[in-house]
């Protein structure tokens with residue numbers, strides 16, 4: 001039977017933060033499945049998740065955010081609506097979930113919502129306003145999910161790919177505000193030096209997605225081992 005709502009939470013070393021997010025997701029008044037995908041965390045992310053009524057997909061090898069979402073999609077099967085929610089959010093509320101979902105339920109044409117932080121940390125709000133292609137909190141229709149090629153290659157470029165793919169297909173996207181929400185930044189999670197290194201790595205993965213997304217657009221790219229050239233922007 002088709003699910004009504006699947007909420008995917010990719011989580012890598014989010015033990016101290018994931019509880020606050022799962023508290024809100026699990027108490028959301030909707031028929032839903034909350035699925036945490038933990039691929040190789042070295043902290044207590046898995047244990048912290050199991051304090052909540054979630055399904056935990058545990059993978060031994062770390063393959064990045066895109067591969068984690070792909071595993072979650074494959075684990076869940078069909079669903080009418082989907083939410084992609086990060087495990088490190090601050091001030092997540094039920095009305096933020098409504099803001100991502102309601103437009104999809106009210107507009108047959110809409111394929112995806114991309115949440116934009118608003119009224120939280122100024123720098124993050126600006127990034128969300130001007131580089132919404134990177135925003136991680138998303139609502140998606142089941143038929144958009146079913147049309148997606150395999151996301152496993154994309155790592156931190158997964159959001160760029162989702163946005164480019166929707167534009168490529170001519171699918172409609174809206175950008176609801178997520179008021180007062182923000183998130184823990186890498187520098188706060190890992191310390192300045194390590195955080196900065198992870199940030200550079202994330203930017204590199206985003207650039208790769210920005211320059212190569214077309215190579216991954218064909219449905220026949222599902223589950224194949226691709227070695228695309230980087231020359232097609």
Ligand SMILES: Nc1nc2c(ncn2[C@@H]2O[C@H](COP(=O)(O)OP(=O)(O)OP(=O)(O)O)[C@@H](O)[C@H]2O)c(=O)[nH]1
Nearest residue numbers: 010011012037038039064065068086087088185186
């Ligand atoms: N399962 C899994 N989740 C990941 C992986 N990389 C990132 N995530 C999750 O994806 C979400 C976003 O990752 P962050 O590192 O917070 O990235 P960000 O919020 O875009 O970046 P900054 O705020 O700029 O640090 C969080 O829930 C992470 O735990 C991964 O390799 N595997």
Ligand SMILES: [Mg+2]
Nearest residue numbers: 088183184185
């Ligand atoms: Mg974050």
